Amino acid sequence: MTSFSELNLDPKVYQAILEAGYDTPTPIQEQAIPHALMAKDVLGIAQTGTGKTAAFTLPMITILAQGRARARMPRSLVLCPTRELAAQVAENFEIYGKYHKLTMALLIGGVSFKDQDKLIDRGVDVLIATPGRLLDHFERGKLMLTGIEIMVVDEADRMLDMGFIPDIERIFKLTPFTRQTLFFSATMPPEITRLTQEFLHNPVRIEVARQATTGENISQRVIEWKASSKEAADSEKRDLLRALIDAEGEKLTNAIVFCNRKSNVDIVAKSLSKHGYNAAPIHGDLDQKVRMRTLDAFRANELRILVASDVAARGLDIPIVSHVFNFDVPIHSEDYVHRIGRTGRAGRAGDALTLCLPHETKYLDKIEELIETKIDRTPPPADAVRVGRKPRPEPRGENNRRARRPRRDESRRNGSETEEARSVEAESAAAPATEQPPAAQKNEPKREQQAEQAAPKQNQRRRESGGGLRNSNAAQRNNGDGAPVKGLGDHMPAFMSIPLPKLKSTRTKSSDKTNNDEAAA
Incomplete structure (x- = not known):
């Protein structure tokens, strides 16, 4: 040589x-x-x-x-x-x-x-x-x-x-x-x-090598994974990344996590830091001094995980990187070669893991076509099969406004009242009559007399409608199983028993005469 x-x-x-x-x-x-x-x-x-x-x-x-x-x-x-x-x-x-x-x-x-x-x-x-x-x-x-x-x-x-x-x-x-x-x-x-x-x-x-080839000393793996829902995909993907980092154990001395978008770089780095990982972001929107300081810390092993956009994938000489994680499958196939080339340098062994969602499979196929190699598929860790946020428990408590209450229609369909409705009815039955203002007491005898005259008819109507204050059409309605719809029962306010007065005709004699002339014509 x-x-x-x-x-x-x-x-x-x-x-x-x-x-x-x-x-x-x-x-x-x-x-x-x-x-x-x-x-x-x-x-x-x-x-x-x-x-x-x-x-x-x-x-x-x-x-x-x-x-x-x-x-x-x-x-x-x-x-x-x-x-x-x-x-x-x-x-x-x-x-x-x-x-x-x-x-x-x-x-x-x-x-x-x-x-x-x-x-x-x-x-x-x-x-x-x-x-x-x-x-x-x-x-x-x-x-x-x-x-x-x-x-x-x-x-x-x-x-x-x-x-x-x-x-x-x-x-x-x-x-x-x-x-x-x-x-x-x-x-x-x-x-x-x-x-x-x-x-x-x-x-x-x-x-010296075929174009777009990857190092033979780099172990490449793809973790195919499907989120529980579209809304939870981002958070579950970050949870899966942490599970993969933990699964590597002491084998992982340092790592670079690549994302397709700068916004994802910041989010992933912040998430890792929040969960206790020594991580920092680097991308084109950061100040040059911050970027150089982050790279120097990573080279000096003061920073364990570098979350980067493709700006850090090209030509950076970081001698020892044990792992590369593709948080997003690169859209451009050539970027995959440059990304995983950050590990396995100078004859050292390296690991490259790619997280692949169903919609990213098309990019993965192009990568395999470019490098002319079928990348091994690996299932996610056993404790990360369903990572992500748990569904929120149903709110409880009478004072919680978010607590779900059955709707009125649901009570009718189910043929039963809610506990709240029954308690209201019981309280109204046991409640004493409220005092009326003096102005209302003067007209009380007249109202009572009118109520007594209309009581037989109203009672008959209530018996036909099951005790509710409804018209004949409403009385015929039920909840589907023959049980009548319940109303206020006998606890009816007195003012609701007063018959409505007949409205006087507003037509004038001149208008009647005009109508008669038109009818005669």
Whole structure:
């Protein structure tokens, strides 16, 4: 097997490699470095975690060791899709170029323009940037790209996913035609292939593994699961995630949980923290300082579980990650390769578990078609077959407004009264007659006399209707089993027994005469 000493690297670079603890290059490094040192365009395709960053960092330092940068005219350019990946590339340059006096600038969002302008004004040998921030500096007149000797596009397919392809094409046109271009990615979609054919000159294609393959040392499992209801799916899914984490036991030293949406990242991280897990979120909407502080804590094993969006799936070099959980099945099949590539790095074993709901099966089928592998299905843990919130108990107590009371119609259909209705009737039977105001006492004899005259007819009606104060049609109604509908019985207020007076006709003589004339006509 080839050693770094056989790759014609600068002696100072080789010394820095040894001090970093490496001696043997990976396949992508072994094949790409010689061609890069010969100033050839390189198109490198390798699965994530195989050392692509060092494959272009080491030859760049060797080539740039001679020469000097001018103000606002960087000598080399490295484009990265995310801030985290750009910061990681900058760390690699610091590690392997510590014995060289190369200047470097990092142009990413979340950092003051003023500080970045100062670095550019001094002149930089290596410029590492995200496309958006780079073009911002260019449009402000603070940067010229006519002195670029080497241009690197890292994670090119991620550039495509994030919509950076128009910016990449524009940046290419701003750089000299004689530049050397290095393309590195884990996958190579047709759109990226078109881009390389347009801007690369007779590139050397290096493909150390089949496109979109996953590491053989990664154990992949799918937990197929169905929620009890649509409303409870989110909470039950979080419960299932916690059950899977607990089931791994001491085998799980640290883990990354990937979600499709940024909102889910915050919710899942908050849920894990609430249940006592050492977890924190990372996604594009967080402040850059917070994101870097979270990543540093995860690398230092101060944080056990990192809940992330796909911004953390591409190219981040976190050496030891024991588990990766796909809380959501990735919509884009290529993202699955990058996600699980965070574990099983540098020959270590890793575990990748994917939670799959019925509606996500179509995405899982596309993933298996891409990687040409059938992923093992594993049932959820025994204590997580039905995780989630228990149904709320029925409210109890007389003073609880939510307590369910049978409706009036239900009492009729069931042929019985509620306890409440019977208690009201009993209380009304035992209650003494209330005192009437003096104004009502004057008319009492007359009302009693009228009530006595109407009593025989009313009693007859009550007997026919079962004791209720209803008309003949209502008296014929029953609850379906022949039992009459119960009313107030004999406890009827006196005013309800007073007969209604007859209404006088409001028609005038003139109107009667008109009606007679019309009838005669």
